[in-house]
Amino acid sequence: xxxxxxxxxxxxxxxxxxxxxxxxxxELAAVRPLARIPLAGGTPGWLVTGFAAARAxxxxxxxxxxxxxxxLVLPRFGMPDRMPPAPPGMFLQADPPEHTRYxxxxxxxxxxxxxxxLTERVERTVAEHLDAMERAGGPADLVxxxxxPVPAMVICEILGVPAEDHARFNGAARxxxxxxxxxxxxxxxxxxxxxxxRDLVTAKRSAPTDDVLxxxxxxxLTEEELVNVATLLLGAGLDTxxxxxxxxxxxxxxHPDQLAVMRDDPEAVNGGVEExxxxxxxxxxxxxxxxxxVELEGHVIKEGDxxxxxxxxxxxxxxxxPDPDRLxxxxxxxxxxxxxxxxxxxxxxxxxxxxxxAAFPALLRRFPDLRLAVPPEDVPLRERxxxxxxxRLPVTWGPEGAGR
Amino acid sequence: MRISADRDRCIGAxxxxxxxxxxxxxxxxxxxxRVLEEAPAAxxxxxxxxxxxxxxxxxxxxxxxx
Numbered sequence: 001x002x003x004x005x006x007x008x009x010x011x012x013x014x015x016x017x018x019x020x021x022x023x024x025x026x027e028l029a030a031v032r033p034l035a036r037i038p039l040a041g042g043t044p045g046w047l048v049t050g051f052a053a054a055r056a057x058x059x060x061x062x063x064x065x066x067x068x069x070x071x072l073v074l075p076r077f078g079m080p081d082r083m084p085p086a087p088p089g090m091f092l093q094a095d096p097p098e099h100t101r102y103x104x105x106x107x108x109x110x111x112x113x114x115x116x117x118l119t120e121r122v123e124r125t126v127a128e129h130l131d132a133m134e135r136a137g138g139p140a141d142l143v144x145x146x147x148x149p150v151p152a153m154v155i156c157e158i159l160g161v162p163a164e165d166h167a168r169f170n171g172a173a174r175x176x177x178x179x180x181x182x183x184x185x186x187x188x189x190x191x192x193x194x195x196x197x198r199d200l201v202t203a204k205r206s207a208p209t210d211d212v213l214x215x216x217x218x219x220x221l222t223e224e225e226l227v228n229v230a231t232l233l234l235g236a237g238l239d240t241x242x243x244x245x246x247x248x249x250x251x252x253x254x255h256p257d258q259l260a261v262m263r264d265d266p267e268a269v270n271g272g273v274e275e276x277x278x279x280x281x282x283x284x285x286x287x288x289x290x291x292x293x294v295e296l297e298g299h300v301i302k303e304g305d306x307x308x309x310x311x312x313x314x315x316x317x318x319x320x321x322p323d324p325d326r327l328x329x330x331x332x333x334x335x336x337x338x339x340x341x342x343x344x345x346x347x348x349x350x351x352x353x354x355x356x357x358a359a360f361p362a363l364l365r366r367f368p369d370l371r372l373a374v375p376p377e378d379v380p381l382r383e384r385x386x387x388x389x390x391x392r393l394p395v396t397w398g399p400e401g402a403g404r
Numbered sequence: 405m406r407i408s409a410d411r412d413r414c415i416g417a418x419x420x421x422x423x424x425x426x427x428x429x430x431x432x433x434x435x436x437x438r439v440l441e442e443a444p445a446a447x448x449x450x451x452x453x454x455x456x457x458x459x460x461x462x463x464x465x466x467x468x469x470x
Contacts, residue, residue: 059462100415107416107435112425334423335458345417345460353422 006299008036009047012073012285012308014383021381022251022280023325024312032317034297037308039071041081045306046296051317051337053297054309058286058342062294063307065344067093069289073308074384089221089228092344099343102229105219106347109158109212115350118154122358125153130366138396139373146363147246147393148238151355155237158351159230160204160211168196173238178385197230198223233348240282241352243382243389245359248276250379250393251327252364253372261329263364272329273356278336279327281312282388286340311337312388367397405449406467407456409437413463423458424451437463 013025033050048054057063067083086093091102108114129146136145152170156163175181175189201213201223208214212233216226252259261268286309290301301307315336316324339346346352364370372379373394380391407427409420416435420428427448429438444452449466456464 059460103415104434108431108433109435110418111416111430111432111435112418112421113430334454339417341460343415343461345415345419347417350418350422 006034006036007031011037012047012310014074014284016381016383019377021376021379022247022254022327024281024284024310024316028310028313029316032313034299037073039073039306039308041071043071043081043306045071045073045308046301047308047310048296049310049313049317050297051314051320054286054311054314054337055341056296057288057307057309058337058340058344060294060342061096062291063288064095064291065093065288066095069291069304070287070306073285073287073306074386087224087228089225090232091229092232096343102221102225103343103347105216105221106212106229106233109215110347110350112350115354118158118351119354119358121157122150122154122354123362125150126358126362130362134366138398139394140396142249142393142395143242143246143390144392146359147249148242150245150359151241151352152238154351154355155234155348158212159233159237160209160213161200161234165196169193169234170238172196173235176235176239180384193231193234194227197234198227201226201230236346237348237351239387240348241355243282243387244277244280244352244356246393247280247282247389248356248360249363249370249395250372250376250390251276251280252360253370253395254376255327258327258329259364262360263368266361268329269357269361270353271332271334273353273360274334274336275327275329275331276356276360277338278315278321278333280388281315281336281338283338283340283386284312284388285309285386286311311340367395370395370397372396405444405446405452405469407439407442407444407452408465408467409439410463410465411436413461415461415463417460419458419460420455420464423455424448427452428455 009027013027015025017023017026028049031049033053035047037045037047039045048057068085091099129150133140133145153163172189172193175185204214205217213230262272288307290303290305292303294301318324321333339349373396382389414436420437421430427441427444429440431438452466456466
């Protein structure tokens with residue numbers, strides 16, 4: 001066991017290096033693979049920045065995702081240092097076997113084959129939104145015109161949530177991911193979404209339709225569990241892919257040679273999407289609590305300690321990805337950590353892939369001269385949000401000065 | 405080379421199918437792994453190992469012939 005002292009950071013860094021919005025905070029690369037950081041309330045914690053160590057922690061059952069065992073890594077204003085246990089059904093914060101019970105109810109609905117069967121449906125939704133953008137003319141905010149509505153329509157259809165109710169839950173989804181939201185605002189958003197989904201689940205129970213929520217009313221889940229599972233799935237399907245499409249487009253616009261690969265080489269699309277996910281790491285952090293003493297990188301993580309994970313730093317580990325800071329869509333290196341690793345790896349990942357594989361090339365082929373409508377430094381970033389991305393992405397196309 | 409899968413460990417993420425659809429499938433009901441080729445040809449060795457390495461739950465094992 002080594003006794004060399006580990007480097008320490010004053011807290012989880014979130015500020016992106018000036019002029020490099022796609023790179024992780026610079027402090028992280030200097031403390032690979034393991035460092036110490038204080039967590040909420042000043043409790044000492046650990047910070048994992050190496051790829052191998054992050055994979056080891058996320059796949060080790062001695063590390064728990066239960067929220068009541070952890071200290072917050074990214075403290076939010078008005079939030080307590082310690083979190084209560086997640087309500088039943090919120091299975092991201094549950095360990096096996098509770099986690100297994102929930103996940104097993106859903107895995108059959110999100111298989112590679114089932115999600116690929118949605119490809120044509122997704123492509124149609126993509127085309128409809130591109131048609132609308134073309135009709136309206138540039139400039140447009142890519143976030144609200146394309147990146148948000150496409151995955152929203154798709155996840156609503158799968159779950160059986162009426163897309164016309166979008167306004168009722170989109171505000172709540174935004175609040176959950178707004179780092180400036182107060183505890184009261186979070187609580188209110190939570191109650192609104194819960195009430196909406198409870199009504200919907202009740203309706204599905206009496207008149208089932210062909211969708212995931214209707215199917216779940218046939219399971220042994222309690223009402224509370226079912227509504228929480230619905231909340232989790234809806235939230236996970238809305239904000240994640242939306243941020244990948246918007247931030248991914250921003251990254252491609254900033255790397256014209258890579259944009260050309262995504263637009264012109266159909267063979268490069270699948271690998272290119274994986275590379276964009278690795279490069280951008282929009283779920284940039286994760287965390288676990290040690291259930292017992294565990295050795296990691298020559299140090300002992302004590303039972304009860306919280307381990308923060310920088311997935312963004314791990315995905316840029318040169319020991320795993322040569323020349324990691326280069327965006328290279330032809331890099332054949334699957335296995336990034338942006339969907340996580342271990343038993344909690346993203347349930348909807350095959351859906352996200354179908355959406356991104358459709359959304360990027362279709363956008364770039366429809367508007368081959370797509371460009372930013374503002375200087376890149378004016379694109380507002382979501383540095384403190386759990387899911388990284390852009391608030392808005394003003395883009396335009398066609399001849400200079402055309403449109404308005 | 406032999407491939408084996410532990411369906412109790414499987415979490416239905418689909419990484420194996422994504423990596424080698426000729427070697428792996430997911431069943432319709434639970435979405436858990438099914439091995440299509442337990443003893444694949446030697447030229448599939450690289451993808452078999454890659455699928456095992458990428459599996460998030462450690463449900464796959466690829467053993468070389470003695």
